[in-house]
Amino acid sequence: GENVEQHPSTLSVQEGDSAVIKCTYSDSASNYFPWYKQELGKGPQLIIDIRSNVGEKKDQRIAVTLNKTAKHFSLHITETQPEDSAVYFCAATPNSGNTPLVFGKGTRLSVIA
Amino acid sequence: SAVISQKPSRDICQRGTSLTIQCQVDSQVTMMFWYRQQPGQSLTLIATANQGSEATYESGFVIDKFPISRPNLTFSTLTVSNMSPEDSSIYLCSVQGVTEAFFGQGTRLTVV
Numbered sequence: 001g002e003n004v005e006q007h008p009s010t011l012s013v014q015e016g017d018s019a020v021i022k023c024t025y026s027d028s029a030s031n032y033f034p035w036y037k038q039e040l041g042k043g044p045q046l047i048i049d050i051r052s053n054v055g056e057k058k059d060q061r062i063a064v065t066l067n068k069t070a071k072h073f074s075l076h077i078t079e080t081q082p083e084d085s086a087v088y089f090c091a092a093t094p095n096s097g098n099t100p101l102v103f104g105k106g107t108r109l110s111v112i113a
Numbered sequence: 114s115a116v117i118s119q120k121p122s123r124d125i126c127q128r129g130t131s132l133t134i135q136c137q138v139d140s141q142v143t144m145m146f147w148y149r150q151q152p153g154q155s156l157t158l159i160a161t162a163n164q165g166s167e168a169t170y171e172s173g174f175v176i177d178k179f180p181i182s183r184p185n186l187t188f189s190t191l192t193v194s195n196m197s198p199e200d201s202s203i204y205l206c207s208v209q210g211v212t213e214a215f216f217g218q219g220t221r222l223t224v225v
Contacts, residue, residue, distance in 0.1 A: 034213060043119075043205055043216040044156070089155060091214075100146045100207075101214055105155045 002027040004092050006104025013080050014112050021107045023090035024072040030092040033066060033073045034101070038087045047088075048075070080111045115140050115208050119217030126196055126224050133192045134220045136206035141186035147179075150203040150219070159204075162189045196224045 003026040013019050025033075031052035036044035050057045050064045050073065057064050061080075066073040077084055087108050091101040116139040126132050136145065144163055148156040160168040160181055168181040182190045193200050203219045 041221070043218045045216075046213050049213060098144060098209070100158050100161060100209070101156075102158075103156045 002030055002092055002094070002102040004090060004102050004104040006090050006107060008107060009105065010108045010110070012110045012112060015080060015082060017080055019075075019077045019080055019084070019109055019111075021075045021088055021090070021109075022072060023074070023092075023104050024070075025092040025102075026071065027092070027094060028068075028071065029094040032093050033064070034091050035062075035064060035075050036089045036091065036103075038089065038106075040086075044089060077109075080109075082111050082113050085109055085111045114213075115142065115210060115215040117206060117208065117215055117217040119206055119220060121220055122218060123221040124223070126222065128197050128224055130196055131192055131194045132196065132222060133190050134204055134206075136189045136191070136217055138187045138208055142208040142210075143186070144209065145183065145189045146207040146209070147181065147189075147191045148205045148207060150205060152202070156205065159191070193222065196222075198224045200224050 006023045034049035035047050037047045038044045048059050048062050048064050050066050061078045063076040087106045089106045090104040093099045093101045118137040120135050147159040150156050158171050159174045160170045162168045162181050162183040164183045164186050180192045201224045203221050205219045206217045208215050
């Protein structure tokens with residue numbers, strides 16, 4: 001089955017700097033790669049996702065890149081703000097409709113004002 | 114999109130007792146997924162619940178400990194049975210649409 005590795009486990013950045021979180025996956029059949037943000041006491045919230053037919057996707061300060069050959073994908077947050085502080089999870093699945101997501105272990109991002 | 118209502122949001126339970134968590138979705142879905150998130154950890158899939166059939170459990174999870182009901186296409190329950198402190202976790206239900214997965218707010222369970 002799918003295995004997702006996520007690094008780093010913790011990340012501290014100064015406000016305004018960029019943050020990058022990286023994930024690798026094992027199943028070449030995976031074709032859907034979402035990123036979730038989880039704030040304390042809340043369920044995971046989707047912030048951006050990418051499918052295997054796209055190499056990069058951007059939404060304001062957040063971008064995700066995918067390298068299918070190397071089986072890795074990354075989350076990039078630019079101009080970080082204190083409210084970006086949270087735990088971020090990457091995930092992968094071969095079928096977004098019927099197959100459950102396999103999650104990375106999470107990255108605790110702290111943005112220091 | 115889908116809106117998932119999960120309850121209770123939190124509970125403190127005595128060891129040896131059971132807790133049933135409910136998950137209501139505002140649209141009909143074929144599959145519902147139950148995850149466990151232990152303190153400071155990632156989400157681990159417990160089981161997949163299909164309406165009209167028995168749930169499919171992942172390795173390390175058994176029906177006697179985590180019985181699941183799926184009486185219709187909008188509702189599911191997960192019971193945590195004969196609880197021990199090791200069961201203290203956040204439990205989340207989830208559904209997956211064509212474009213994204215949706216999660217309930219989670220049930221924060223503490224077993225004392």
